[in-house]
Amino acid sequence: MLISNILTQRVRQDVLEMIFNAKASHIGSAFSIADIVSVLYADVMKYDKNNYKREDRDVFILSKGHAGSAVYAVLYELGILTKDEINSYCKNGSNLSGHVSSKGVEGVEFSTGSLGHGISVACGMAFARKRDAKKGNVYVLVGDGECNEGSVWEAAMFANQHGLDNLCVIVDCNKMQAMGNSKDIIDLPEISKIWSAFGWNTVEINGHDCEQIYKALTMPHKGKPLCVIANTIKGKGVSFMEGNILWHYRNPDGEAYNKAKKELTD
Amino acid sequence: MRNAFIEKLYNAAKSDKNIMLVTGDLGFGVLDKFARELPQQFVNAGISEQNMMGMAAGMAKEGKKVFIYSIANFPTMRCLEQIRNDCAYNDLNVKIISVGAGFSYGYLGMSHHITEDIAVMSALPGVDVYSPADKAEAEKSFDAMLNKQGVAYVRLGKGKENDIHPEGTEFDISKPCLIKDGDKELVLTTGAIIEEAISAREKLGGDLKVYSVCRLKPIDKEAILDILKGYKRVFTLEEHSVIGGLGSIVGNIIAEEGLPVKVVKLGLKDIYSSKVGDQKYLRKLYGMDSDALVTEVLKK
Numbered sequence: 232m233l234i235s236n237i238l239t240q241r242v243r244q245d246v247l248e249m250i251f252n253a254k255a256s257h258i259g260s261a262f263s264i265a266d267i268v269s270v271l272y273a274d275v276m277k278y279d280k281n282n283y284k285r286e287d288r289d290v291f292i293l294s295k296g297h298a299g300s301a302v303y304a305v306l307y308e309l310g311i312l313t314k315d316e317i318n319s320y321c322k323n324g325s326n327l328s329g330h331v332s333s334k335g336v337e338g339v340e341f342s343t344g345s346l347g348h349g350i351s352v353a354c355g356m357a358f359a360r361k362r363d364a365k366k367g368n369v370y371v372l373v374g375d376g377e378c379n380e381g382s383v384w385e386a387a388m389f390a391n392q393h394g395l396d397n398l399c400v401i402v403d404c405n406k407m408q409a410m411g412n413s414k415d416i417i418d419l420p421e422i423s424k425i426w427s428a429f430g431w432n433t434v435e436i437n438g439h440d441c442e443q444i445y446k447a448l449t450m451p452h453k454g455k456p457l458c459v460i461a462n463t464i465k466g467k468g469v470s471f472m473e474g475n476i477l478w479h480y481r482n483p484d485g486e487a488y489n490k491a492k493k494e495l496t497d
Numbered sequence: 498m499r500n501a502f503i504e505k506l507y508n509a510a511k512s513d514k515n516i517m518l519v520t521g522d523l524g525f526g527v528l529d530k531f532a533r534e535l536p537q538q539f540v541n542a543g544i545s546e547q548n549m550m551g552m553a554a555g556m557a558k559e560g561k562k563v564f565i566y567s568i569a570n571f572p573t574m575r576c577l578e579q580i581r582n583d584c585a586y587n588d589l590n591v592k593i594i595s596v597g598a599g600f601s602y603g604y605l606g607m608s609h610h611i612t613e614d615i616a617v618m619s620a621l622p623g624v625d626v627y628s629p630a631d632k633a634e635a636e637k638s639f640d641a642m643l644n645k646q647g648v649a650y651v652r653l654g655k656g657k658e659n660d661i662h663p664e665g666t667e668f669d670i671s672k673p674c675l676i677k678d679g680d681k682e683l684v685l686t687t688g689a690i691i692e693e694a695i696s697a698r699e700k701l702g703g704d705l706k707v708y709s710v711c712r713l714k715p716i717d718k719e720a721i722l723d724i725l726k727g728y729k730r731v732f733t734l735e736e737h738s739v740i741g742g743l744g745s746i747v748g749n750i751i752a753e754e755g756l757p758v759k760v761v762k763l764g765l766k767d768i769y770s771s772k773v774g775d776q777k778y779l780r781k782l783y784g785m786d787s788d789a790l791v792t793e794v795l796k797k
């Protein structure tokens with residue numbers, strides 16, 4: 232039994248609370264990745280909770296930083312962040328910015344917010360570790376909209392060139408971005424074929440099924456970087472948010488909050 | 498000011514089909530009318546600022562007047578070389594709009610704080626830089642940008658700025674504009690942070706003359722020199738780094754002319770804003786609110 236199985240619902244509840252209280256945005260983007268981030272931190276990654284900076288730790292970078300609330304929530308559920316910390320999310324004086332921040336936040340590896348950066352940083356970490364024959368894998372999560380950025384593919388080429396088999400990219404494939412459906416903006420059909428063509432070991436899974444996520448993230452991929460195409464739903468977990476672009480921006484006000492809370496509690 | 502600017506753009510585009518609006522997958526709810534009613538003049542380039550800016554150069558080369566819409570540092574720093582080599586060097590008609598001046602997006606974090614854009618954009622030859630304080634200045638910035646051949650940049654607040662120019666008053670956007678008169682001291686500001694200067698003036702019992710400097714490049718040197726006449730010191734206030742912004746611009750003029758005027762710069766003090774919060778909170782935290790200004794003014 233995976234720990235993440237009992238975590239994901241609570242993570243979504245926490246995300247709802249944080250975003251509601253801070254009158255913040257990007258709830259749909261956070262729900263989209265709640266399962267993936269839970270599996271990563273709870274079941275896949277090796278790290279020492281009491282010594283988070285250990286050199287041989289596995290690391291995770293959230294490249295689509297706007298969904299940072301999901302990461303903070305997972306870290307809270309695992310006892311790495313405190314209740315006070317996540318309650319301060321996006322509030323005056325807090326370190327927990329809307330876009331994920333590592334400054335003063337235990338457990339977060341790297342600050343992001345401008346799309347298309349995290350994957351290059353992850354690539355650099357994986358490369359340095361390989362050069363020094365160091366242990367520990369590097370995981371990085373990008374959005375499918377984020378894959379519009381050329382830098383994503385620049386990193387993809389480099390990782391392939393250098394056989395970075397300590398690097399795993401997860402693409403949160405919810406087929407939406409900021410202004411609407413990706414097919415109407417920059418369409419990337421058959422995105423897994425593209426990653427394969429770039430030389431990556433690629434698997435496609437349901438990004439809301441913890442077992443499938445776990446299996447994909449732990450599969451061997453010697454000599455090649457791994458790309459997990461996670462098919463997801465933006466807003467997953469709350470019926471009226473699912474697949475609705477409004478929840479990229481909108482803050483759940485009183486009524487929406489109550490409805491969402493009810494759905495996440497039942 | 499954001500909506501007023503886009504409304505002006507929409508109206509101009511209706512009668513000039515060469516005006517193109519290109520967004521980097523942003524502007525939900527803001528660009529809807531434009532996109533719906535002028536679909537031939539609108540395109541979402543996706544989340545790909547470098548490509549977007551290079552394409553803007555290409556479209557401009559084909560005779561388009563391209564307006565780029567995005568937020569934060571995405572349409573400036575992310576594609577700076579495309580702006581420099583492709584757009585500005587070739588004097589192409591590309592106008593860059595970024596929403597989120599200073600700490601407008603305070604809670605989103607440092608990636609979304611715009612605090613070095615004036616410095617960076619001003620360094621590029623041929624690029625005009627506008628930093629409006631309110632709706633009226635935003636509208637005038639639009640007119641000036643549209644009428645200029647070449648590249649111009651405007652940083653906009655995201656909404657709800659106080660109007661500092663009473664409805665219907667005339668002013669010249671290319672010059673610093675007197676907003677509040679006062680006897681003893683002088684402050685030059687740029688952008689919506691002027692409200693902090695106005696409230697500092699109230700706290701000081703009116704003894705502070707407040708100017709709004711919207712167009713930062715090219716700067717009207719003569720106008721600045723006129724304003725400085727008779728002053729031994731001048732305060733500058735901006736929601737931007739103290740390096741390369743309004744304070745530096747004024748300081749350079751003073752140094753070039755060898756004037757005996759001291760410049761006291763209020764702005765972000767060469768650090769990154771790693772804390773989050775609302776705009777007012779961050780201005781206070783980083784020493785650029787009305788109280789910080791009052792404290793400086795009261796120092797002898």
Ligand SMILES: Cc1ncc(C[n+]2csc(CCOP(=O)(O)OP(=O)(O)O)c2C)c(N)n1
Nearest residue numbers: 260344345346374375376377407408409522
């Ligand atoms: C370089 C850059 N450009 C634009 C943005 C604004 N932005 C934030 S989220 C977003 C859409 C992201 O889509 P996707 O990666 O698919 O994530 P989703 O929210 O759909 O899960 C955009 C355009 C940004 N953060 N960074």
